[in-house]
Amino acid sequence: MENTNSLKEEHRFQVRKLELSDKSKGFIELLQQLTVCDSVSDKEFEDRFKEISTYGDDHLVCVIEDDFSGKIIATGSVFIEKKFIRNCGKVGHIEDIVVDGNARGLQLGKKIVGFLLDHARSMGCYKVILDCSVDNKGFYEKCGFKQKEIQMVKYFV
Amino acid sequence: MENTNSLKEEHRFQVRKLELSDKSKGFIELLQQLTVCDSVSDKEFEDRFKEISTYGDDHLVCVIEDDFSGKIIATGSVFIEKKFIRNCGKVGHIEDIVVDGNARGLQLGKKIVGFLLDHARSMGCYKVILDCSVDNKGFYEKCGFKQKEIQMVKYFV
Numbered sequence: 001m002e003n004t005n006s007l008k009e010e011h012r013f014q015v016r017k018l019e020l021s022d023k024s025k026g027f028i029e030l031l032q033q034l035t036v037c038d039s040v041s042d043k044e045f046e047d048r049f050k051e052i053s054t055y056g057d058d059h060l061v062c063v064i065e066d067d068f069s070g071k072i073i074a075t076g077s078v079f080i081e082k083k084f085i086r087n088c089g090k091v092g093h094i095e096d097i098v099v100d101g102n103a104r105g106l107q108l109g110k111k112i113v114g115f116l117l118d119h120a121r122s123m124g125c126y127k128v129i130l131d132c133s134v135d136n137k138g139f140y141e142k143c144g145f146k147q148k149e150i151q152m153v154k155y156f157v
Numbered sequence: 158m159e160n161t162n163s164l165k166e167e168h169r170f171q172v173r174k175l176e177l178s179d180k181s182k183g184f185i186e187l188l189q190q191l192t193v194c195d196s197v198s199d200k201e202f203e204d205r206f207k208e209i210s211t212y213g214d215d216h217l218v219c220v221i222e223d224d225f226s227g228k229i230i231a232t233g234s235v236f237i238e239k240k241f242i243r244n245c246g247k248v249g250h251i252e253d254i255v256v257d258g259n260a261r262g263l264q265l266g267k268k269i270v271g272f273l274l275d276h277a278r279s280m281g282c283y284k285v286i287l288d289c290s291v292d293n294k295g296f297y298e299k300c301g302f303k304q305k306e307i308q309m310v311k312y313f314v
Contacts, residue, residue, distance in 0.1 A: 028241065037242045048245040055212075059239075081236060082216075084185065085194045085253055088205040093250065096242060117311065126314050131286065131306040145309035149288040152302035154274065157283050 012068060013108060015115040018061040018075070020049055026071045027063065034098040055079070060119050064108055073100040076112040080123050092120030092128035113143045169225060170265060172272040175218040175232070177206055182222060184229045191255040212236070214280060219272050221265055230257040233269040237280050249277030249285035270300045 018027070023045045031037040052059050057080070064074040076097040083089050094116050099109045120128045131151040132140055141147075175184070180202045188194040209216050214237070221231040233254040240246050251273050256266045277285045288308040289297055298304075 031242050035242050036244075038244065040241065040245060044245050045241070048239060048241060051239050061241075079238060081250070081252065082205060082208050083253065084197065084202070084205060084218075085188050085192050087193075087195065088197055088201050093238070095238065096240065121313050127310055127312045129288065129308060129310045131288070131308055133306055137307060137309070140309045143311070145311045147307055148310045149290055149308040150294060150304055151286060151288055151306040151308050152294070152297045153284055153286045153305045154300070154302045155284045156278050 012066060013064050013106065013111065015062050015064055015074075015111055018049070018063050020046060022063055022065070022072050025065060027075065030072050030075060030098055030100055031096070033101060034096060057119070057123060060116065062112060062115050062119075064111065066103070071100075073103040074098065074108040074112050076116055078116040078120055078128070080120065080125060086126055090123060090125045092116070092123070092125040094120075094128055094130035097130075109139060110143060113140075117143070169223060170221050170263065170268065172219050172221055172231075172268055175206070175220050177203060179220055179222070179229050182227055182229045184220065184232065187229050187232060187255055187257055188253065190258060191253060214276070217273070217276050219269060219276075221268065223260070228257075230260040231255065231265040231269050233273055235273040235277055235285070237277065237282060243283055247280060247282045249273070249280070249282040251277075251285055251287035254287075266296060267300060270297075274300070 023042065028037060028040050028045070052061060059077070059079040061077040062075065063072045065071065066073045077095050078092045079095070081091045081093060083091060094113065097109060097112060117128055130140065130145070137147060180199065185194060185197050185202070209218060216234070216236040218234040219232065220229045222228065223230045234252045235249045236252070238248045238250060240248060251270065254266060254269060274285055287297065287302070294304060
C-alpha cells in the first residue's frame with residue numbers, strides 16, 4: 001500500500017510544459033498570487049501562448065497540475081538569452097516562479113526550479129540567473145544559487 | 158566653427174544596431190573589457206548574429222562606432238520578455254553594457270542605455286530591468302533606474 005501511495009504521490013506532482021487548456025485550470029489565478037495579473041481574456045491568453053511558443057525551447061513555461069483537483073498549483077519560466085560574450089555563450093533567465101499558497105511544504109518550488117535548470121543546462125547555458133526578494137534568498141540558495149549582483153528597475157507605467 | 162564642430166561631434170557618436178561588419182571594427186575586443194570573451198571565429202560570430210536576428214525587435218544589440226577611428230567603442234543589448242503577468246505584459250532585459258576604457262566621460266553609456274530604454278518603451282514594455290554590481294549602481298540611477306531586488310546566479314561550468 002505504501003508503494004502504491006508514493007507512486008500516486010509522485011505522479012500527482014509532475015512538472016510539464018504549459019498547455020493552452022491550463023487557463024481553465026486556474027493558471028492565471030495562480031499568477032495572481034505573485035503579482036498584478038487581472039483580466040486576461042481567452043483570446044489574449046491564446047495569443048501570448050502562441051507568441052511564446054514561436055521561441056520553441058528558448059522560452060519554456062512549465063506547470064505542476066494537481067491531478068486530484070485538476071488545478072495548476074505551481075509554475076515557472078525560463079528563457080534562453082544568446083550572447084556574444086563567453087564565446088557566444090547562452091544564459092538562462094528564470095522568471096515568475098509561484099507555488100499555490102495551499103500547496104506549500106510539498107517541495108513544488110524546488111521541482112519547478114529543478115526542471116527549469118535541467119532545461120537551461122540541456123540548452124547549453126553556462127549559467128542561470130534570476131532576481132528575487134531578500135526574503136526568498138534562502139529558498140534559491142537551497143536550489144544551488146548564490147547571491148551576486150543587484151537588480152535595478154525602471155518602470156514606464 | 159563651434160556649430161560645425163558640435164554637429165560633427167553629434168554625428169561621431171550615434172547609436173545604431175549591430176552589423177555583421179562590426180566584428181572587424183573591434184566589437185569582440187570591446188566585449189573583452191567586460192568579461193571573458195575570447196576566440197570567437199568569424200563563422201561563430203555570423204551564426205550568433207543570425208540567431209539573434211531571428212528575434213527581430215525582440216532582441217536588439219546596439220553599438221556606437223567612432224567615425225574618426227572606425228572602431229566600436231560602446232555597446233549594449235536589450236531583449237523583450239513576453240509574460241502572462243501584468244495582463245500579458247512585456248519586460249525589457251538590458252544586458253552587456255560596455256564602454257571603451259579610452260572613451261570614458263563622453264556620456265556614451267547613457268546614450269546606449271537611453272537607446273535601449275526607448276526601444277523597450279516602443280515595444281510596449283511596462284518596465285526594464287538589469288543586474289549590475291554595487292559599483293555601477295550610481296550610473297544606472299542617473300539613467301532613471303532604482304534598486305529593487307537581488308540577483309542570484311547558478312553556474313554550470
